[in-house]
Amino acid sequence: MTSEVISGVGLGLRSCHYQHILAEQPVVPWFEVMTDNYMGAGGQPHHYLQQIAAQYPLTFHGVGLSLGSVRPLSDSYLDRLVELIDIYQPAWVSEHLCWSANTQHNSHDLLPMPYTEAAVRHMSERISQVQERLGRRILVENLSSYVTFAESEMTEWEYISEICQRADCDLLLDINNIHVSAVNHGFDAREYLAGMPLARVREMHLAGYEVQGDLLLDSHSQPVHPPVWQLYREAVALTGPVPTLIEWDNAIPAFSVLEQEARQAQQICQEVADAA
Amino acid sequence: MQPDDTAALQQLAQFQQQFLDRLYFQQPLTALTVNRAACGADAEQCLETYRGSLYGGLNQALAEIYPVCRQFVGETFFSAMADRYISRYPSTVERLDDYGQSFAEFLACFEPVHTLPQLPTLARLEWGWHRAFHAAQPAPFDFDRFADACQHNSGGIQFQLAPELTLLLAEYPVDLFWQWHQPDGPAEMPDLTTMELPLLIFRPGVQVYIERLDKIAWQFLQQLQRDRSLNGLCEVLGDQVTPLLPQAIERGWISGFTVES
Numbered sequence: 086m087t088s089e090v091i092s093g094v095g096l097g098l099r100s101c102h103y104q105h106i107l108a109e110q111p112v113v114p115w116f117e118v119m120t121d122n123y124m125g126a127g128g129q130p131h132h133y134l135q136q137i138a139a140q141y142p143l144t145f146h147g148v149g150l151s152l153g154s155v156r157p158l159s160d161s162y163l164d165r166l167v168e169l170i171d172i173y174q175p176a177w178v179s180e181h182l183c184w185s186a187n188t189q190h191n192s193h194d195l196l197p198m199p200y201t202e203a204a205v206r207h208m209s210e211r212i213s214q215v216q217e218r219l220g221r222r223i224l225v226e227n228l229s230s231y232v233t234f235a236e237s238e239m240t241e242w243e244y245i246s247e248i249c250q251r252a253d254c255d256l257l258l259d260i261n262n263i264h265v266s267a268v269n270h271g272f273d274a275r276e277y278l279a280g281m282p283l284a285r286v287r288e289m290h291l292a293g294y295e296v297q298g299d300l301l302l303d304s305h306s307q308p309v310h311p312p313v314w315q316l317y318r319e320a321v322a323l324t325g326p327v328p329t330l331i332e333w334d335n336a337i338p339a340f341s342v343l344e345q346e347a348r349q350a351q352q353i354c355q356e357v358a359d360a361a
Numbered sequence: 362m363q364p365d366d367t368a369a370l371q372q373l374a375q376f377q378q379q380f381l382d383r384l385y386f387q388q389p390l391t392a393l394t395v396n397r398a399a400c401g402a403d404a405e406q407c408l409e410t411y412r413g414s415l416y417g418g419l420n421q422a423l424a425e426i427y428p429v430c431r432q433f434v435g436e437t438f439f440s441a442m443a444d445r446y447i448s449r450y451p452s453t454v455e456r457l458d459d460y461g462q463s464f465a466e467f468l469a470c471f472e473p474v475h476t477l478p479q480l481p482t483l484a485r486l487e488w489g490w491h492r493a494f495h496a497a498q499p500a501p502f503d504f505d506r507f508a509d510a511c512q513h514n515s516g517g518i519q520f521q522l523a524p525e526l527t528l529l530l531a532e533y534p535v536d537l538f539w540q541w542h543q544p545d546g547p548a549e550m551p552d553l554t555t556m557e558l559p560l561l562i563f564r565p566g567v568q569v570y571i572e573r574l575d576k577i578a579w580q581f582l583q584q585l586q587r588d589r590s591l592n593g594l595c596e597v598l599g600d601q602v603t604p605l606l607p608q609a610i611e612r613g614w615i616s617g618f619t620v621e622s
């Protein structure tokens with residue numbers, strides 16, 4: 086299905102739900118596909134995704150591009166991404182404002198950048214390279230983070246705003262990540278929202294966190310927490326209705342739990358619209 | 362690029378080198394200074410959160426690739442063993458699917474599991490299964506074109522084996538052990554007495570298959586891994602090719618062919 090129009094609250098597609106989706110055909114406006122789970126050449130992941138793509142609009146969400154790495158972008162990764170885009174025709178492609186690998190090793194994780202002019206320049210140049218290679222604008226997502234660096238020269242929202250402007254890319258605003266980082270680093274989530282280039286927001290993410298010692302951990306293993314729902318309400322009031330995704334990656338529950346979370350997000354959007 | 366740009370990029374590169382060395386090997390991070398978090402966590406706690414996330418992610422990846430090995434030794438032991446593997450073999454691969462290929466070799470040298478000599482072979486079986494699971498779906502075999510090639514240019518025929526097909530000369534009946542650990546597997550634990558067992562792991566359709574091979578089928582596929590040509594096959598196996606070739610095509614061991622002039 087060519088997915089030009091994405092609206093409402095979508096769900097992250099996870100392999101444990103393939104058969105339920107195909108058998109029950111639940112009413113879900115769109116699914117977000119973790120692109121890195123389909124980088125393989127074939128097999129069951131593609132067998133199921135092809136069937137789901139025939140029935141639902143899709144978006145692509147990646148974790149492996151390592152946009153902030155100093156080592157060169159991977160041609161083979163980008164080539165495969167282009168192939169997947171050709172096959173599945175996602176409405177858009179998103180990635181994280183992070184780095185994952187240096188010249189020797191890969192963390193396969195979302196690692197933080199210092200908020201410096203050099204990092205802004207590097208990241209925005211790399212996003213431009215990717216957009217040129219893909220022939221489309223991409224969405225970049227704000228991270229949750231557990232460190233800040235003394236050498237940072239600007240706030241996170243200034244850093245992201247500058248990157249989006251220079252690369253002329255769109256924004257995937259992860260509300261849970263804002264809350265997690267705000268608690269961990271002691272900034273005001275409302276100030277963060279106000280400082281973001283909200284006109285570029287094309288998608289929001291909602292997920293659950295865990296408490297680990299003094300830190301909040303972006304675990305995607307829980308229902309969305311009340312303060313994140315509240316922040317989402319405030320974000321939607323600022324941006325207007327934006328396609329929103331429920332993310333759940335660990336201890337994945339029954340599909341009906343995800344649907345319930347989606348209904349709650351939809352209800353908040355409706356309440357905000359009614360109040361406007 | 363300006364000199365300032367080059368210096369800034371070098372500093373960023375040094376930071377990224379040190380940061381991953383800190384996470385993998387607990388080496389010092391000096392290129393940048395980590396602040397104490399406002400929530401109260403000190404720099405070490407903050408960095409440990411990333412280390413825990415990295416090790417947790419790779420540990421989970423290994424658990425998904427080697428689920429039967431994990432059941433064999435127990436979740437807690439597997440997790441500790443996987444952490445040792447990760448620190449010794451940090452990921453150098455681009456895709457997480459490609460991580461863990463050397464796990465069997467690691468297990469063969471990992472003293473705490475020397476009392477479980479079947480474990481490295483079981484890991485090789487699971488790696489083969491994992492590779493076959495993600496392998497490309499070959500196009501249907503073109504019998505008409507093959508018949509034509511046999512008639513006009515049989516000397517140029519080069520076969521293609523099923524993508525990511527694995528031949529495993531197992532020292533134990535790990536195929537039975539693998540089946541025993543499946544949800545619909547047999548109830549009784551198999552006898553894991555030493556025996557030499559030629560196994561084939563491949564995926565002709567959606568499902569991955571693990572098959573026992575007889576001696577001649579093993580030789581046939583080994584020969585094709587060495588030399589893909591029909592001529593080579595006939596030279597080594599002679600008349601035995603006649604019954605084996607259609608069988609190999611029918612079962613999906615051979616997925617296609619090319620004709621070289």
